Amino acid sequence: MTGTPPGIAALRARTDASLGEAARTWLEKATAVAAAEDTGDQRTPATWELRFAEAGRRCGAEHADSVRVVLLHAARADTATLTRLYEQGAAAERRAVLAALPHLVPGPEALSLVEDALRTNDTRLVAAAVGPYAAEHLTAHHWRHAVLKCLFTGVPVSAVAELAERARGDAELARMLGDYARERTAAGRPVPDDLHRVLALTPLVVPPPHKAEES
Structure with missing residues (x-):
């Protein structure tokens, strides 16, 4: 992996701007270590992986997700490394792995991590799972079931990346949403406002026919 993608560069700039001097210095050293280490030997955790785990303590919980994504990119973490960190990590570390996927995994090899997160009821983990990689x-x-998972758990559908693009013209999604709304109504429970927002996106928008100019 050569160069730094614009998304990572922008994330790093925002992160640096939000950190205090001590945390910024720590991140600079941690990314240098991550960039220098070989991630191929998985027998023992690399030094940067220890930094990955302690990011919340060093940089604050509110900045830990972005710091961890920056570290994962600096380390050029492959799918095997990401999977191991996800499986061994706490929820906060898992969120960072999910957020890093679109920057590090070009294909569908890491979908098992997204699917695992969607099986949980951790709303922050579900929100991370429905990002750009998903x-x-x-x-x-x-994907339809991921949208329904957001409705079930109360995760705002604004967390679903490319929602409008993928929902457009999806008659099956519209049917599933209608069924869910009827089930909620029959049980005397309110229908989430977000359901109506998604349902409004599902019709296929057909452009009007071109009118020939009158001569």
């Missing part, structure tokens, strides 16, 4: 790689069937 938008690009989840099948239509699994």
Whole structure:
């Protein structure tokens, strides 16, 4: 992996601007270590992985997600490394792995991590799972269920990347939303406002026919 993608560069700039001097110095050293280490030997955790785990303590919980994404990119973490960190990590570390996927994994190889997060009831983990990586790689069937998962758990659908693009013209999604709304109504429970927002996106927008100019 050569160069720094614009998304990572922008994230690093925002992160640096939000950190205090001590945390910024720590991140600079941690990314230098991550960039220098070989991630191929998985017998023992690399030094940068220890920094990955302690990011919240060093930089503050509110900055830990972005700091961890920056570290993962600096380390050029591959799918195997990301999977190991996800499986061994706490919820906050798992969120960072999910957020890093679109920057580090070009194909669908890491979808199992997204699917695992969507099986949880941790709303912050679910929100991280429906980001750009899911938008690009989840099948239509699994993506629809991811949208419903957000409605079930109260995750705002604004967290779903490319929602309007993927929902447009999706008659099956509209049917599933209608079924869910009827179930909620029959049970005397309110229908989430977000359901109506998504449902409004599902019709296929057909451009009006071109009118020939009158001579």
